[in-house]
Amino acid sequence: MTIAIVTDSTSDLSPELLSQHGIVSVPLYVLFDGKMHKDGIDLSPQALFDGLRAGKKTPSTSQPSPAEFAEVYRRALETADEVLSIHISGQLSGTVGSARLAAQEFGQRVTVVDTGSVSMGLGMRALRAAQLAREGRSVPEIVSLLERVGREADIRFTVDTLDFLRINGRIGGAAALVGGLLNIKPVLVVRGGRVESGGRVRGHKKAIQDIVDHVRKYVEQHGGARVAFMSTVGGEAFVDEVRAGLGDLSFEDLGNHSIGAVVGTHAGPGTVGATLEPLTA
Numbered sequence: 001m002t003i004a005i006v007t008d009s010t011s012d013l014s015p016e017l018l019s020q021h022g023i024v025s026v027p028l029y030v031l032f033d034g035k036m037h038k039d040g041i042d043l044s045p046q047a048l049f050d051g052l053r054a055g056k057k058t059p060s061t062s063q064p065s066p067a068e069f070a071e072v073y074r075r076a077l078e079t080a081d082e083v084l085s086i087h088i089s090g091q092l093s094g095t096v097g098s099a100r101l102a103a104q105e106f107g108q109r110v111t112v113v114d115t116g117s118v119s120m121g122l123g124m125r126a127l128r129a130a131q132l133a134r135e136g137r138s139v140p141e142i143v144s145l146l147e148r149v150g151r152e153a154d155i156r157f158t159v160d161t162l163d164f165l166r167i168n169g170r171i172g173g174a175a176a177l178v179g180g181l182l183n184i185k186p187v188l189v190v191r192g193g194r195v196e197s198g199g200r201v202r203g204h205k206k207a208i209q210d211i212v213d214h215v216r217k218y219v220e221q222h223g224g225a226r227v228a229f230m231s232t233v234g235g236e237a238f239v240d241e242v243r244a245g246l247g248d249l250s251f252e253d254l255g256n257h258s259i260g261a262v263v264g265t266h267a268g269p270g271t272v273g274a275t276l277e278p279l280t281a
Contacts, residue, residue, distance in 0.1 A: 003133040003142070004080035006072055008064070008095050009039040010088040011123035012230065012260050021130040026072055028095060028262045032059035039262045045233045048261045049269045061262045063095040069102035073110050082139050083110040086126045086146070089193035090114045111139050113146060116193040119263050120228040120275035121155045124254065128277075145281040152222070155190040156198060156214045157273020158207040160234065187211075188273075195266075208238060211274055212245035218276045219251050226277045228254040232264045238272035252279060 007013070009027040018025050027038040030048070033056050037043035052058065069085070076083050085103065087096040096114045103110040115125045125146055132142045185207035189198035201207050219225045229239045239256050259267060 001082065001136075001138065002080045003139060004076035004083045005126060005130045005133060006069075006076065006083055006085040006099075007122065007126040008087050008099075009260055010093065010095070010118055010262055011086075011126050012119045012257055012263060013123045013126065014257070015040075017123075017127070021127055023126055023130055024072055024076060026064045026069060026099075028064060028093070029062045030059050030261050030265065031062070032056070032261075037261070040260050043261050045258065045261050045264045048264065049233050059261075059265050061093075061265055063093055063098050066098045066101040069099045070105055073102060073106055077106065077109060081109070084129055084133070084139050084142060085110060085112045086115060086122065086129055087113065088118050088122055089116045089190075091116075091193040092118055092195070111143065113143055114193075115146070116150060117153065117155065117190055118195075119155070119259055120230045120254075120257050121153060121190055123257065124153070124226065124228055124275055124277055125149065127254075148281040149277055152278045154214075154218060154276045155273060156187065156211055156276075157189075157230070157267070157271060158185050158187050158201075158211065159267055160185075160204075160270025204238075208241045208245065208272070211242050211272070215242070215246060215251075215274050215276065216249060219249060222278050224251060224279045226252040226254055226279060228257055228275045230257045230259050230271075230273050230275060232259045232267055232269050232271040234269040235272040238270070242272065242274065 005023045007025050009025050027041055030037045030039055030043050073083050085099050087099055090096045099112045103112050115122050129142050183203050184200050186200055187198040187210050188195055201210055231239050
């Protein structure tokens, strides 16, 4: 029994990782500068932020259509017995809804999973699913294991500026202004399928230290962890700061990952964070 793994571009998995693990990624769309771009294909995060700095209008995003998912499933089922399609939280995007509509055409051969997560929270789940499929696990077994991992998984990140959260309606203009004046850095988490506040600190150093302390506490509580570091354009050096703060802490390091244009539209440049999972389900 062979299982094809499908995800979407908000997983922020690089083309190299997708190819290495045999995962197919369906791109979301970014409407920017009067054109519709495929996330990770037609528009790079660098080009997006350069355009915004030049005064271009803030982009909007949209999910793939059911027809696009159906075509991906059709092709996958030419060589696989089943498809496991793993996606961004339904509370953050309509992507999983499109996938479920498409899956109806294929009966029990396509299973769609709402991870309740985003970015590397989704990406790490897709990587784990691919590994479990290679080990010969069935689709129900994999789904059950992913659900168990999801209950223990964690994402914690901070943004360099509140402006993008304000533009995208995450906070009010007054809060953004006060945050900028007082150098307040929000700490954000993904909880219950949504992006929520995890606290506020004053200044960049304290924001980095908050992430460092959180990773240390998680690893200690779980007796180890799988950890992926993520950043938008301009946040790469901040990942180095987080790593330096972790010192010789022992964990399974899944590397540094760039946040794509769709997720980056809401987070803005200079975002940095860590995604954590237990070692085993």
